[in-house]
Amino acid sequence: MSETPICSAKGCRADAVWVLAWNNPKIHTPERRKTWLACAEHREHLSQFLGVRGFLKDVVKFEDWEAPEGS
Template sequence: MSDETPICSAKGCRTAAVWVLAWNNPKIHAPERRKTWLACEEHREHLAQFLGLRGFLKDVVAFEEWQARES
């Protein structure tokens, strides 16, 4: 990962991300594949609901924990 501050994936948001929302679209991705969206505190619930309603949301993890897993 780069040293740049991660930014929330919500449209128009420039706030630092503190959450990783891991998701997968089963129609186009292999079951083990995980795409990620980043979220600030304010947008975490909204983004999780968006993915959850579609059956895509697999996990919500603190950014620091996700980064540690990836190391």
């Protein structure tokens, strides 16, 4: 079994290379960060989905991502 994280896009099984950090201000405290993982192909689509809703906070290369304390 692979330990490599996979893309969060529906039906995609590609390796994740991006972390999309997001927050829904209606239900999360301002410092809370939820994450979706994205392959190169789905990064833009997932970013746009979160962005038009005002949820997207950051996009970081998977290898550079450090989860905030308490996540």
